[in-house]
Amino acid sequence: xxxxxxxxxxxxxxxxxxxxxxxxxxxxxxxxxxxxxxxxxxxxxxxxxxxxxxxxxxxxxxxxxxxxxxxxxxxxxxxxxxxxxxxxxxxxxxxxxxxxxxxxxxxxxxxxxxxxxxxxxxxxxxxxxxxxxxxxxxxxxxxxxxxxxxxxxxxxxxxxxxxxxxxxxxxxxxxxxxxxxxxxxxxxxxxxxxxxxxxxxxxxxxxxxxxxxxxxxxxxxxxxxxxxxxxxxxxxxxxxxxxxxxxxxxxxxxxxxxxxxxxxxxxxxxxxxxxxxxxxxxxxxxxxxxxxxxxxxxxxxxxxxxxxxxxxxxxxxxxxxxxxxxxxxxxxxxxxxxxxxxxxxxxxxxxxxxxxxxxxxxxxxxxxxxxxxxxxxxxxxxxxxxxxxxxxxxxxxxxxxxxxxxxxxxxxxxxxxxxxxxxxxxxxxxxxxxxxxxxxxxxxxxxxxxxxxxxxxxxxxxxxxxxxxxxxxxxxxxxxxxxxxxxxxxxxxxxxxxxxxxxxxxxxxxxxxxxxxxxxxxxxxxxxxxxxxxxxxxxxxxxxxxxxxxxxxxxxxxxxxxxxxxxxxxxxxxxxxxxxxxxxxxxxx
Amino acid sequence: xxxxxxxxxxxxxxxxxxxxxxxxxxxxxxxxxxxxxxxxxxxxxxxxxxxxxxxxxxxxxxxxxxxxxxxxxxxxxxxxxxxxxxxxxxxxxxxxxxxxxxxxxxxxxxxxxxxxxxxxxxxxxxx
Numbered sequence: 062x063x064x065x066x067x068x069x070x071x072x073x074x075x076x077x078x079x080x081x082x083x084x085x086x087x088x089x090x091x092x093x094x095x096x097x098x099x100x101x102x103x104x105x106x107x108x109x110x111x112x113x114x115x116x117x118x119x120x121x122x123x124x125x126x127x128x129x130x131x132x133x134x135x136x137x138x139x140x141x142x143x144x145x146x147x148x149x150x151x152x153x154x155x156x157x158x159x160x161x162x163x164x165x166x167x168x169x170x171x172x173x174x175x176x177x178x179x180x181x182x183x184x185x186x187x188x189x190x191x192x193x194x195x196x197x198x199x200x201x202x203x204x205x206x207x208x209x210x211x212x213x214x215x216x217x218x219x220x221x222x223x224x225x226x227x228x229x230x231x232x233x234x235x236x237x238x239x240x241x242x243x244x245x246x247x248x249x250x251x252x253x254x255x256x257x258x259x260x261x262x263x264x265x266x267x268x269x270x271x272x273x274x275x276x277x278x279x280x281x282x283x284x285x286x287x288x289x290x291x292x293x294x295x296x297x298x299x300x301x302x303x304x305x306x307x308x309x310x311x312x313x314x315x316x317x318x319x320x321x322x323x324x325x326x327x328x329x330x331x332x333x334x335x336x337x338x339x340x341x342x343x344x345x346x347x348x349x350x351x352x353x354x355x356x357x358x359x360x361x362x363x364x365x366x367x368x369x370x371x372x373x374x375x376x377x378x379x380x381x382x383x384x385x386x387x388x389x390x391x392x393x394x395x396x397x398x399x400x401x402x403x404x405x406x407x408x409x410x411x412x413x414x415x416x417x418x419x420x421x422x423x424x425x426x427x428x429x430x431x432x433x434x435x436x437x438x439x440x441x442x443x444x445x446x447x448x449x450x451x452x453x454x455x456x457x458x459x460x461x462x463x464x465x466x467x468x469x470x471x472x473x474x475x476x477x478x479x480x481x482x483x484x485x486x487x488x489x490x491x492x493x494x495x496x497x498x499x500x501x502x503x504x505x506x507x508x509x510x511x512x513x514x515x516x517x518x519x520x521x522x523x524x525x526x527x528x529x530x531x532x533x534x535x536x537x538x539x540x541x542x543x544x545x546x547x548x549x550x551x552x553x554x555x556x557x558x559x560x561x562x563x564x565x566x567x568x569x570x571x572x573x574x575x576x577x578x579x580x581x582x583x584x585x586x587x588x589x590x591x592x593x594x595x596x597x598x599x600x601x602x603x604x605x606x607x608x609x610x611x612x613x614x615x616x617x618x619x620x621x622x623x624x625x626x627x628x629x630x631x632x633x634x635x636x637x638x639x640x641x642x643x644x645x646x647x648x649x650x
Numbered sequence: 651x652x653x654x655x656x657x658x659x660x661x662x663x664x665x666x667x668x669x670x671x672x673x674x675x676x677x678x679x680x681x682x683x684x685x686x687x688x689x690x691x692x693x694x695x696x697x698x699x700x701x702x703x704x705x706x707x708x709x710x711x712x713x714x715x716x717x718x719x720x721x722x723x724x725x726x727x728x729x730x731x732x733x734x735x736x737x738x739x740x741x742x743x744x745x746x747x748x749x750x751x752x753x754x755x756x757x758x759x760x761x762x763x764x765x766x767x768x769x770x771x772x773x774x775x776x777x
Contacts, residue, residue, distance in 0.1 A: 116717075126729070132721040133714040184714045206714070211721055213728030262699030287729055 107253045108266070114206055115245030116500065118274030120222065120235060122283040123316075123495055129222055129236070132211045135187035135204040137178040141171035143201035143258045150199050157190040158182065169201075178202075181209060200258050210236075212328045218286055220341035221279070221320050221440065221493065224328045233339060235277060235493065237441045242497055245274035275497045275505060280316035285309055285585075288617045289319040293589075296610045297323050300594035306342050306472045307614065309587040312480035312577060314510040315489030317438070318585055344436075344443040347469035348590070351556030351603065352406045352538075353575045354465030354475075356482060358415040359399050360525050361426035364517040367417045370524055373398055376409045384456035388412055403528035406538050406553065408464040415463035420451035423459060429516045430478040431488050432470050438491045446470045465556055475575055476588040482526050483550070483577040483586045485519040487512045526550055530580045533608075542574055542608035544616045546626030550583075551576020551611065553603030558593060568598045572606035578615050579627050585618060587611060 091099060120129035137158065144150055147169035148162075155162045158179050168178060182190075187204040194202055210225050223234020230244070231237035248271035253264040289307045297305050305323040310316065322342045326334035340346065362368045376394035380387055390407050402410030415423045427433065433448030447469040449458075454467075461467040473491060481488050490511040497506045517525075529550035533542045538553045554573040557565035572594060577586035589607040596606065725731065735741045 127724040130721045130724050131717060133717045184711075184718050188711060206710070208717075211725065213725045214730045217730060259700075260703050261696070262702045263695050283729055287733075 107255075108251060108264075109254065111250045111252050111260075113248035113250060113269075113271045114208075115247050115271035116273040117208065117210070117229065117245065118239075118243040118276045118500075120243075121276060121278045122281045122286070123279060124282065124284075125278075126283045127213055128218060128279070128281075128283070130211050130213060131208040133184040134180075134207050134209045135182045135184055136180045136207050137182055137187065137190070138203045138205055139169055139171075139176040139178050140201045140203065140258060141169065141173045141176060144169050144199075145201075146199065149197070150194070150202060153193050153197050153199060154178070154190060154202065157186055157193070180207070203258075210328075214283070215329070216325045216327050217283075217290055218281060218320070219325050219328045220322045220339070220343070221281065222328060223441075224331045233442075234341070234440065235279065238439045239277050239494065242275045243277060246272040248272070273500045275499055276502075277497055278495045280311075280318065280493050280495045281320070282318050284621050285618055286319040286321065288621060289614055290321045292610055292614045292617070293321050293323055296589075296591065300591055300596065300606065302591045302594045304342050304346070304590075304592040306590040306592075307588065307610070308343055308472055308476045309585045309614070309618065310476050310480060310491060312483035312489065312583050312586040315477070315480070315491045316495070316510070317491055317493045320493070341440065341442070342592075343472045344438060344440050345471075347444055347446045347471050348571050348592070349468065349556040349559060350465040350470045350475055351554030351571065351573060352408075352411075352465055353479070353552045353554035353573055353588075353603075354468065354470070355403060355406065355411040355463065356478065356525060356529075356552060357426050357430050357432075358411050358418065358423060358463040359403055359528070360430075360482065360517045360521055361418050361423060362414040363399060363524055364426075364521040365418060365422060368399060368414065370398060370400065374402065374410050374413045376402075376407050376413075379409075381409045381412075383412075383460060386457050388457075388460055399524070400528040400531065403525065403552070404531045404534075404537050406532075411463040412460035415459050420454060420459055423463070424448070424451050426516075427462070427468065429488070429514060430481060431474050431513070432468065432478065436471075436473055436477055436491050438473060439494045443473075444471060446474055465554060472573075472588050472590050475573070476586055479552070479575045479577060479588070480586045481516045482522050482529065483583040484522075486515055486517040486522040488514050488516050526580060529576070533576065539574060539576075539604045539608040541604060542576060542612045542615075544578065544612055544619060546628055547578050547615075547619060547624070548580035548627055549576060549578045549612075549615065550580045551608070553608060555602045555604075568601075569593045570598070570601040572601055572603045574603050574607035574611045576611060576615075578619065579624060581627055584622055584624055587614065587618075589614070 117131055119127060119131070122128055137154075139150075147166050150169055151162050151165035154160070155165050158165070160179070165178070168176060182204070190202075191204055194200070208229075210229075212219070212222060219234075221234050223231055223236035223238075225236055226232045231240040236243065248269045250268040251266035253261045255261050289309060293305050293307050296302075302323075307319070307321045308317065309319040311318055320341075320343050322340070324335075324338045326338040363370075368374075373396040376390060376397050378395060379390045379393040381389075388409055390405075390409050392405065392407075394401075394405060394407050394410070397405065397407060397410050399410075399414065401407070402414065418426065427448050433446055435443050435445045437443075449467070454462075458467050477488065477491055490513050492508055492511070494508050496504050496508065498504045529552055530548055531537050532553065533539050533549040533551050539551055542551050542553075543549055552575055554571070554575070556571045556573075558569040558571055559565055571590060571592050573588060573590040575586070575588040577583040589611045591606050591610070594601055594606050600606070732741070736743065
């Protein structure tokens, strides 16, 4: 080979060509053949999926009062891979977060890219902290947006509202039942960060806007709720019961206007609450109703035509042997019509009315009044109660069930059943959600009243209503439920508390009163239940314990709702009622 | 004469082809300008991106503050707080005298029994 200029040029060119070919091959290998692998590494290093949190919907009462709100807070996060001087960062951060500098330095000395330094930092503090870090040119600390659910009214309405778990999901009350509407949908954005950890906006990738949660408006009227909770709280202080429950419902629409249960809890301090405090006894607990259940037998017998208003039933002078057992009234009643049976709350009379109906028809009426099935209210954990079918009854079951034993109901079922009498015979579906609206206030969905069924005809309802009005009279079992100027209707109930293994506790009673007002055109139907008040047995009756509480609630509610008195107010005479009985008896002195 | 002797003493220099030089110069200028424009646009894009980021952060901050203040207002004007203020004597309730209330819907009086009827009760259902 001649070693001339041409050869040297060819060799040099060939050598350079080889080098460039090598580089080109490597370039193609990196950018084409192993594109996915390197893209992933790059994405892991710089690109992140940034969540954009949706705002949780607020909860309002029917008048627009805020019941559950969101307070913005921040979670302070450290990216250890970007922190160059943990000690300097700690020195800046410590005063803002109230942490010790050395502890903070230890936390920040890490290669982990996501270290939670502190949760629930007020937005204002986080803002000042970020400014201080920027001024000191320190990086690697971020403030994640978060929120804290706050309840401006504290314990009020806590069981209806419910609360959230640590992942901000509703786990009780309306927060849980309306979770799908309240939560909204978080958005996201793929984006890249520079070496300093700042977002490079030009490299933003796929993005989805968050969808804010819907605001929920309840049917609850906080004015009435406040009255109910005030009175219930005062009663609890005085009577020291195991549980206390009060509910007000609009009988024409089924809207729940107030619902309170005791013991209660502070929804903003859920960690301090005991499980017993969190139970909404109005829907998740069942009780033997006692005499309030007598409206079923009376209404059924009238509605089926097996009796009329004049039909007289022999009340056996207070003791009736049937099925090997003796059923007693404390007073020795003789012949009584249905009006008197309700007014005097005769156990024997109610049992005989139920027997005239027959097992199957009586059971059917119990079901028609809504007992033994869930009402469908928008609250989680509602139970159906227990109403055994006639196939499971023994001979005396019908006599016991007629006076509210051998059956278990929820307070809400009882108040809805009383609503049947109040509204002319219709069983309304109770509801607590009035509407859903978006963050601009535009109503997305409005919940309408629903009639479940016509239980009894209006004439029957009117006759029973008339009798219930006399229950709240000097001759009835609940004169203490009266509100001057108004014609009131209602029924007392005093039930023994069953033991889990059978039988009843000695000296423990569930005292209740369920009624509505004004009788002519009811604005609300309500119930007050006091479970095991700390009273001697001879004072622990619905007419003595629950009726006065109901009267105080009703009187204040009437003023709040601006109900016009329908009767001339009469001078108040001192009347003391006693509601006792074998299981339920009334006397007056 | 020998031909070698006739050669000019200086070597022949290739004449400058001005048009080609200008062409490449223009090409370089266009490429350079395009490159500079690209860099400038890229910088502007980053600068705008940075402004967008800062503006978004500010908006987010304002929204958070707004929400915070709304939450505080709701808390400070809540029924519970007002009740506590009432109990502590910080505020008082003044009764509105009956003479100062103008009723838009005075209660109807039933001619039969001279009773006040607040609302349209269904007479058929009255006892």
